Amino acid sequence: MKINVKLIGLFRTGRFKQEDRQYPNGPKVRDIIDVLQLPQQHFGIVLVNGVHAGTDTVLSEGDHLVLLPIVDGG
Amino acid sequence: MKFQTTDPAANPSAIFYKCCTVDLRNGEMKFADVPCRNLEDVLGGFGRSFQDLAKRKIENAYCDQNPLIVNTGLLTGSSAMTGMRTYFSGYSPIKGSKVGLPAAMWSAGSGKFGAKFKWTGLDELVFENRSEQPIYVVIKETETGPQVELKSAEHLLGLSTHEKIMALQEKYDNAHFAAIGRAGENWQNNYMGAVALSTENQLKSKEDKFRFAGRGGMGSLMGYKNILALVAQSSDKISKVSEAVKKVNINVIKGGGSARIQPLSRGGGGGTWAAYEVLQEFHAVPVNNFRPQGNAIPEKLFRENVEKEYDIKSESCFRCGITCHNNISEKNADGSKGEFLAKFDYEPLNLLSTNIGIHDAGQAARLIQLGDNYGMDAISLGVTISYALSYNERHPEAPILNGATFGDYEKIRELVIQTGEGELPEIGRGSMRLSESLDETSYAYHVKGLEIAAYQPETNPGYVWAIAGGHISMGTYGLLTREGKSDLESWVKGITEDKLHIVGFDMIGLCKFFDITKGIGTQMVVDCLKSEFDLEVSAEDIRAAVRRAFLRGLALELRQGYSKAEFSLPAEVSENPNRNIKLPNITSPEFFEKLQKRVWEIFEPELEDQ
Ligand code: SF4
Numbered sequence: 142m143k144i145n146v147k148l149i150g151l152f153r154t155g156r157f158k159q160e161d162r163q164y165p166n167g168p169k170v171r172d173i174i175d176v177l178q179l180p181q182q183h184f185g186i187v188l189v190n191g192v193h194a195g196t197d198t199v200l201s202e203g204d205h206l207v208l209l210p211i212v213d214g215g
Numbered sequence: 216m217k218f219q220t221t222d223p224a225a226n227p228s229a230i231f232y233k234c235c236t237v238d239l240r241n242g243e244m245k246f247a248d249v250p251c252r253n254l255e256d257v258l259g260g261f262g263r264s265f266q267d268l269a270k271r272k273i274e275n276a277y278c279d280q281n282p283l284i285v286n287t288g289l290l291t292g293s294s295a296m297t298g299m300r301t302y303f304s305g306y307s308p309i310k311g312s313k314v315g316l317p318a319a320m321w322s323a324g325s326g327k328f329g330a331k332f333k334w335t336g337l338d339e340l341v342f343e344n345r346s347e348q349p350i351y352v353v354i355k356e357t358e359t360g361p362q363v364e365l366k367s368a369e370h371l372l373g374l375s376t377h378e379k380i381m382a383l384q385e386k387y388d389n390a391h392f393a394a395i396g397r398a399g400e401n402w403q404n405n406y407m408g409a410v411a412l413s414t415e416n417q418l419k420s421k422e423d424k425f426r427f428a429g430r431g432g433m434g435s436l437m438g439y440k441n442i443l444a445l446v447a448q449s450s451d452k453i454s455k456v457s458e459a460v461k462k463v464n465i466n467v468i469k470g471g472g473s474a475r476i477q478p479l480s481r482g483g484g485g486g487t488w489a490a491y492e493v494l495q496e497f498h499a500v501p502v503n504n505f506r507p508q509g510n511a512i513p514e515k516l517f518r519e520n521v522e523k524e525y526d527i528k529s530e531s532c533f534r535c536g537i538t539c540h541n542n543i544s545e546k547n548a549d550g551s552k553g554e555f556l557a558k559f560d561y562e563p564l565n566l567l568s569t570n571i572g573i574h575d576a577g578q579a580a581r582l583i584q585l586g587d588n589y590g591m592d593a594i595s596l597g598v599t600i601s602y603a604l605s606y607n608e609r610h611p612e613a614p615i616l617n618g619a620t621f622g623d624y625e626k627i628r629e630l631v632i633q634t635g636e637g638e639l640p641e642i643g644r645g646s647m648r649l650s651e652s653l654d655e656t657s658y659a660y661h662v663k664g665l666e667i668a669a670y671q672p673e674t675n676p677g678y679v680w681a682i683a684g685g686h687i688s689m690g691t692y693g694l695l696t697r698e699g700k701s702d703l704e705s706w707v708k709g710i711t712e713d714k715l716h717i718v719g720f721d722m723i724g725l726c727k728f729f730d731i732t733k734g735i736g737t738q739m740v741v742d743c744l745k746s747e748f749d750l751e752v753s754a755e756d757i758r759a760a761v762r763r764a765f766l767r768g769l770a771l772e773l774r775q776g777y778s779k780a781e782f783s784l785p786a787e788v789s790e791n792p793n794r795n796i797k798l799p800n801i802t803s804p805e806f807f808e809k810l811q812k813r814v815w816e817i818f819e820p821e822l823e824d825q
Contacts, residue, residue, distance in 0.1 A: 209493050
C-alpha cells in the first residue's frame, strides 16, 4: 500500500524530504521508522494526516505520515 | 560551602554558604558563613535568593533597598556536566504588575564566570544601595578566603559588553568576567539590560562569543547600582572526575536527554535552532509579531539554507560535551571561515529575524550581535520592536518612532542602536509600557510584563504561570507541539506537577539540557551530590524543594500586586484566533477559563504556606 512520508530536519539527511512509498499492508508507524533507520534518540513527533499519533498507530492506504525530531528551544 | 552534615534535607542549618554583602554607598563589606534555612538554600540560585527578596517590600526596582544578588548553584563549578551557571536576582525594572510594583526576578547564564566565582570560595554576593561612581568588582581567591574589591570603572564607561571583557582580560589573568553594556549603563531608559558572561572561547579567540543572563533587566539593575562589571579571579579547581559523576556525564551525553542539542556532526540534533524546522511543520514559528502566515517564509532561516552562505561551527562552554552553541561566521570566497557574527540560538534568532520580518541570515546575525554588544535581552528587545512594527503596520498614516515596518532592516537596526544608547525609552522600557501608552495592548506579546519567548502563545497557555519568563520557568512549551496534548487534564497536570520542575535547574547550577524532561529530582543528581559532597538526599526531597521554590515565586508575584486577570495571554490570541497554526485550539476563552480554575484550585492552598 502507498503511504506519503515526509521527514523533517535531520531525518532528511541521507534520506529524502517527502515521497510516496510502498509498504506491505497495514504497517505500524514503528515499522516505517525501522525501515528508514531513524536515530532513536532524536525521535520525537509523529503526525498521521496532520494529527499527533503514536508509534503503534496502524496506517491505511494513502495516509500522510510526518516524522519529526524532538524539539527543544532555549 | 561548608558541610557539617550529610543530610541536607533534614539538617540544612549544618550547611553554610559563604556570603559577602557589599554596601555600595560606603564600600563596607561583611563576610558571613550563613546557615541554610532549608534544602532550597543548599541547592542555591533563585531557590535561595527569592527567600531573601521575599523579606523586602520593594516598590520601585531602582531604589536603594532593592539588592542585586549574584550567586551560584550547588553544582556550579563541579565536575557535573553543564555546571557553569551564575544567577542574578533582584526586583525587575521591566517585569511588573499593573499596580506598578516590580516583580522579583532571576536570570541565569553559562560561560565560565560562574565556575570561577565559585572557585574563589564565595557562594553569594549581595549588593546593597548604589555606588556614586562607576565601579567594577573583583572577587578573588586568597589564602585567607575570598576577597572582594571595588575599583573605579571610569575607563570602562561607554564600552560594549565585549570591549569591557577584553579590557578587563588585559589586566586580570586566570579570571572570567560578567559585564553590562551600554544598555545597562542607560538604565533610566533601558529596562532590558542583560549581563554578558565570558567564555573560554571568547577570551582565547577575542571574538564576541559570550553567554548571557538576559531576562528581566538584571543588567539594568546592575547599571543602576553603577556596577559595570564583575571579575572572578581564581585558579581552576578541576578535581579528578569520580566514576559516579563520569557515569552521569556519559548519560547526559549519550542517554538521549541532550542529544537533540548536540552538534549534527556528532549525530546530535543541531542545537535549539532545529526548533525552526519542527515548529514550521505546524506553522507555529512566530512571524511578524507572532502572526504566522501559513506560508514557507520561515524556511529561509533553516540551517540547510543558512549554511550555503555562512560558516556554522558548533562550540561549547568550558568542559561541556553538549556543545550547544551554533556560531555563525561569514564565509570567505575560498570557503574558509571569515568574520564571526553571532550565535544562532532559537529564541534570539527568531525574535530578531522572522518575527520582525527579517529573513536574511546575515541581517539577523548582525542584529543579534548588535543587541549582544549593547547588552540587551534579545527576547524583550525583539518582542518590543515587533510590537512597534505591528503598530506601524496598523497605523500607516501615523506611525511611531522612525516609522519602521516589518523587514526594514536599516530602520530596525536604527531602533536597536537607539534603544541600546538609551535614546528610545519607548522600546527600552518594554512592550507592556509601550502598548499601554498607545492604548493598544491586545497585540503586545508579554505576560505579566515580561515579553514571551519564541513559542506561539496559542501553543502554550502555561506561559501564564511561568514565574521568570516563559521557557525558563515553565516547561510546557512543548506539551502541545511535542507531546500532542490538547486535553484539559494533561495541561493541568503539566502546569501544576511535571513542567514546573524546569526551575530546578536555576537552583542547582546546571543547564536544563542536563536532563530537560525530568528536571533535577533524579538519580543522576542524587549521584552527583553524593559523589561531589557526600550528601545523602533523595530525588523526592529535591523535587519537594523545587516545588516549594516555584510556589514561593508565584506567591511573591501575588504579593507584588498581580491580579488574577493579569495571569493571561495577550488578548489577540483569543480575540483574533490565528487559523494558520495547524494545531488544536487550546487557548479559547472557554478552555482557558477552565484551565485557570483548575490550576488555581491546586496552587492556591499551597500558596498559603509560602
Ligand atoms: S549546555 Fe550549552 S550553554 Fe550549557 S554549559 Fe553546555 S555548551 Fe554551555
